[in-house]
Structure formats: C-alpha cells, structure tokens
Amino acid sequence: MNDTSEKNHLSNVKVSNTDNHICINNPDYFLTFSDLEISDGIDIVENIIILKDDVKNNENLDIEGLIGLTEDYKETNNISGSYISTFSNDLEYFTNTYDDYGILNIISNDVSVEDFTDKLKVANSPKGFKDARIDLGEVILINKSLSPKLLINIYKTCIKAKTKFFQGLNLPVHINNIINQNDFLVIASNLPSQDYDEEYMDSGVDITQAEYDDESLDIPKFLKDLEESVIINCEDSVKRMGLDFGILDYLVSEGIQISDLVDAGFELCVGVDVTSDLKNRLEEEILKSLTDINVIALLMAAIRTEQDFENNRLREVDISDDPAYLYTDEVLGLAISNQIAGTKATFNFKRYDEKKPGIIFGLGPMLDDIFAGLIAGCMSKIFEE
Known part of the structure; x- marks a missing residue:
C-alpha cells in the first residue's frame, strides 16, 4: 500500500x-x-x-x-x-x-471461507480459532x-x-x-x-x-x-470481509467433525469388513446429505432449538434431565433419516438412537437424535447401493 x-x-x-x-x-x-x-x-x-x-x-x-x-x-x-x-x-x-x-x-479479520467440497464451504483460519480474531x-x-x-x-x-x-x-x-x-x-x-x-x-x-x-x-x-x-x-x-456461514460451520461449533460421524456410523456395523473405501463412501454420502436443503433445515431447527433450551430462553421448557416426554428430537431424527434413504432408514434410526454410538453419545437431547438420523440415513444409503 x-x-x-x-x-x-x-x-x-x-x-x-x-x-x-x-x-x-x-x-x-x-x-x-x-x-x-x-x-x-x-x-x-x-x-x-x-x-x-x-x-x-x-x-x-x-x-x-x-x-x-x-x-x-x-x-x-x-x-x-x-x-x-x-x-x-x-x-x-x-x-x-x-x-x-x-x-x-x-x-x-483472520478468517476466510474456503471450499470443502465442490458444493460445501467452511470458515477457516491459519491461526486456528483459539487465536483468530x-x-x-x-x-x-x-x-x-x-x-x-x-x-x-x-x-x-x-x-x-x-x-x-x-x-x-x-x-x-x-x-x-x-x-x-x-x-x-x-x-x-x-x-x-x-x-x-x-x-x-x-x-x-x-x-x-x-x-x-x-x-x-x-x-x-x-x-x-x-x-x-x-x-x-x-x-x-461483514460483506467486505466476505464472511458467511453454512452447515459445516454449525457442525464445527458443536464440536462435530465429519470423521466423527463416519466412526460413529460403523460402530454398529456388525459382520462387515470396514474398509477405507467403505468409510470414504459413507463420508461422501454424509457430505452429499449436507447439501440437501431439507436436511439442512431439519439440522438447523434442532441446533437452534437446543441453543434456546440450553440458555433457558423459554420459561416453559427444562431439559436439564432430558425429559422422556420430549420426543420432537426423535421426530426430527426420523425425518432426516427418511429424507436421506426412505422408510428403511427410519428402522435403522431406532438402532442408532438407542445405542448412541461414538460422538452421538456426548451430544445434547436434540442433537443426539438428529445426528443419529443423519448417520442412519447415510448408512442405509451406502448399503442399498
């Protein structure tokens, strides 16, 4: 200059x-x-x-x-x-x-938006998000x-x-x-x-x-x-910085990486030789699903709702003990699995929802079900091909 x-x-x-x-x-x-x-x-x-x-x-x-x-x-x-x-x-x-x-x-600004796939982008920083500003x-x-x-x-x-x-x-x-x-x-x-x-x-x-x-x-x-x-x-x-955020950024904000979802998907896979090729197919299917506007809408509905619940923004709601009468999370999880792979995936969803393998176990009451639905749908998809 x-x-x-x-x-x-x-x-x-x-x-x-x-x-x-x-x-x-x-x-x-x-x-x-x-x-x-x-x-x-x-x-x-x-x-x-x-x-x-x-x-x-x-x-x-x-x-x-x-x-x-x-x-x-x-x-x-x-x-x-x-x-x-x-x-x-x-x-x-x-x-x-x-x-x-x-x-x-x-x-x-230390953050820029980078291509993750040909259809998905993610915000990143060479400084890492601990030191970026x-x-x-x-x-x-x-x-x-x-x-x-x-x-x-x-x-x-x-x-x-x-x-x-x-x-x-x-x-x-x-x-x-x-x-x-x-x-x-x-x-x-x-x-x-x-x-x-x-x-x-x-x-x-x-x-x-x-x-x-x-x-x-x-x-x-x-x-x-x-x-x-x-x-x-x-x-x-904000416009001059070129900053906008997508579904991958909201996954990162929840501490979820695609590799975590792949690992969780194969934890319940019995009697199958889990090869690198099979893992790659699941990763590709997850990323493909994350470009579906309906999947995105269901995921964001759960993410936003859980934020409101966790921050006590609704006086009528208390999720501190994951109440049994809260089943909207399962409705959203079922909807995601069905959107990805149809009726067959909804049966697969029940297994992942009950067992909560891998990273799903540590998620909140809304997020565990929606990501169980995402994995169930993608697993059903790759095994029907």
Missing part, C-alpha cells in the same frame, strides 16, 4: 495511511471520547492514530512502553501534534459519510461541536447498536467467540470555534464552560440516526 491521503467531509480533517498506520488529523483539534489503548476517555487531540500490531514486534509492552513506541513511530513518520492511539492486526478500512458525520471502519474498529467523525456528556451518550448508543447487530446474526459459537475481542470505538467532534493557538492549548482548555451545538440538535433523532448508521456500517464490514 502506498502513502495516500484523502479529505474527509469535515473541512480540515485529513486521513492518511501507510502499510503500518492510519492517521486522522485535525489541526483545529478533535474533542473525543474513546476506548483506545492510548488513551481512553475524554481527550482534546490533533491526531487519532491506529498503528498496525506488527509495529510492536510482538513485544508484551505496558502502557508506558506503548506510548514510547508510538512517540518513536510519530517522529519517524513525521506525525506531529497531540494524539490518542491504538493497535490493530490489520488496517484495511473504508468510510461512509452522512450529513453531519462520517464513519471510518477499520477491519481486522475478527475485529471491527470505528472512528465516528462528527461535524458538530458536541459536549463531553453528549459524546459519552453517543458512545453508549453506538456500542449498543454494534452489540445488537452481532448478537442478531446468531453466528456459530466458535465464530461468535472471536468477534470484537480487540475492537475499538472513537467518537470525535469539533471543538467550539475559537483560536486554539499553542500557548492557549498549553495553558489548558476548560471544556466545561465552552458553548456547544447540543441545543441546536434534535438529540433523540440524532442518536437514532447514528444507531442505524452503525448497523449499516457493520453490515457493510
């Missing part, structure tokens, strides 16, 4: 970037509220700096070390003036602008002079909107666990009009007595507009 710069819709704000930093500069000063590493809370600064993690050289630095590192980086790259800053794994960014504000979105940092630049109290209110509103958006996606658990573990949010507005020369700034600015634009705003509408804009920017970020 070459050095670039662009004018933000705020008249004097300039965004510049290199491979190792993004710098948002306002020579007329920002009044900010943020959760950055250096420094969080209320600040008056000329620069908002996001440095790439690589600048730290993987050193475990305390706050003083991070400040020293940032100061050295500023000097080397001819960045002058006061600042707040933080670090990000990646520096890909885009901006969306509105009437009175703009949102700069910094995306950091998906972070969305945002800098909201407001072309108004707003009070510290309103900046804090805006911050709370935007955090809630962002949290609400990602909760609403109902992502696979292992993906949800790595989202926004190192994200950040900056709310930056103009300082009230005044001559902010160096001597005046050195003597200290009394932000409590300044005249702000709060009274000229319809604050409830402004906050609502910001909330909707944050959600739209989150949607845009």
Whole structure:
C-alpha cells in the first residue's frame, strides 16, 4: 500500500495511511471520547492514530512502553501534534459519510471461507480459532461541536447498536467467540470555534464552560440516526470481509467433525469388513446429505432449538434431565433419516438412537437424535447401493 491521503467531509480533517498506520488529523483539534489503548476517555487531540500490531514486534509492552513506541513511530513518520492511539492486526478500512458525520471502519479479520467440497464451504483460519480474531474498529467523525456528556451518550448508543447487530446474526459459537475481542470505538467532534493557538492549548482548555451545538440538535433523532448508521456500517464490514456461514460451520461449533460421524456410523456395523473405501463412501454420502436443503433445515431447527433450551430462553421448557416426554428430537431424527434413504432408514434410526454410538453419545437431547438420523440415513444409503 502506498502513502495516500484523502479529505474527509469535515473541512480540515485529513486521513492518511501507510502499510503500518492510519492517521486522522485535525489541526483545529478533535474533542473525543474513546476506548483506545492510548488513551481512553475524554481527550482534546490533533491526531487519532491506529498503528498496525506488527509495529510492536510482538513485544508484551505496558502502557508506558506503548506510548514510547508510538512517540518513536510519530517522529519517524513525521506525525506531529497531540494524539490518542491504538493497535490493530490489520488496517484495511473504508468510510461512509452522512450529513453531519462520517464513519471510518477499520477491519481486522483472520478468517476466510474456503471450499470443502465442490458444493460445501467452511470458515477457516491459519491461526486456528483459539487465536483468530475478527475485529471491527470505528472512528465516528462528527461535524458538530458536541459536549463531553453528549459524546459519552453517543458512545453508549453506538456500542449498543454494534452489540445488537452481532448478537442478531446468531453466528456459530466458535465464530461468535472471536468477534470484537480487540475492537475499538472513537467518537470525535469539533471543538467550539475559537483560536486554539499553542500557548492557549498549553495553558489548558476548560471544556466545561465552552458553548456547544447540543441545543441546536434534535438529540433523540440524532442518536437514532447514528444507531442505524452503525448497523449499516457493520453490515457493510461483514460483506467486505466476505464472511458467511453454512452447515459445516454449525457442525464445527458443536464440536462435530465429519470423521466423527463416519466412526460413529460403523460402530454398529456388525459382520462387515470396514474398509477405507467403505468409510470414504459413507463420508461422501454424509457430505452429499449436507447439501440437501431439507436436511439442512431439519439440522438447523434442532441446533437452534437446543441453543434456546440450553440458555433457558423459554420459561416453559427444562431439559436439564432430558425429559422422556420430549420426543420432537426423535421426530426430527426420523425425518432426516427418511429424507436421506426412505422408510428403511427410519428402522435403522431406532438402532442408532438407542445405542448412541461414538460422538452421538456426548451430544445434547436434540442433537443426539438428529445426528443419529443423519448417520442412519447415510448408512442405509451406502448399503442399498
């Protein structure tokens, strides 16, 4: 990436970037509220700096070390003036602008969607899902002079909107666990009009007595507009990352691998020479079944239902002891086996449901039956061929 710069819709704000930093500069000063590493809370600064993690050289630095590192980086790259800053794994960014504000979105993503078969994909990361991260940092630049109290209110509103958006996606658990573990949010507005020369700034600015634009705003509408804009920017970020999730991702989130299902399938196979070829045929049949929209719908119905049950989202339901009167799980398991291999598979389902071989034994009350149905159907299919 070459050095670039662009004018933000705020008249004097300039965004510049290199491979190792993004710098948002306002020579007329920002009044900010943020959760950055250096420094969080209320600040008056000329620069908002996001440095790439690589600048730290993987050193475990305390706050003083991070400040020293940032100061050295500023000097080397001819960045002058006061600042707040933080670090990000990646520096890909885009901006969306509105009437009175703009949102700069910094995306950091270790996950990509890869082909698993010609019809199935899976989300993966070279870092593994223990260390992988998906972070969305945002800098909201407001072309108004707003009070510290309103900046804090805006911050709370935007955090809630962002949290609400990602909760609403109902992502696979292992993906949800790595989202926004190192994200950040900056709310930056103009300082009230005044001559902010160096001597005046050195003597200290009394932000409590300044005249702000709060009274000229319809604050409830402004906050609502910001909330909707944050959600739209989150949607845009997810699209730009190319992240979507399929049935294999939800199997991974439950700790289920295709090889586990193959092993469970042959545990009840008596009097048959279990060859590598036979295992491969079962694997192929399982993967084929996982492209059937009806099988997917039945699997996801059980996965979502079990999540609701386990998290006590329905006051009328208690599955702590796998109640005998809960038989919808068997209905779904029977439906899956029948969808894959017809009536014969429904009889095979009874064996797998009762014995619960392999990984099926450790699954919850909804999942054990649906995967018993999946295996029963696929086993019936390969032995009828």
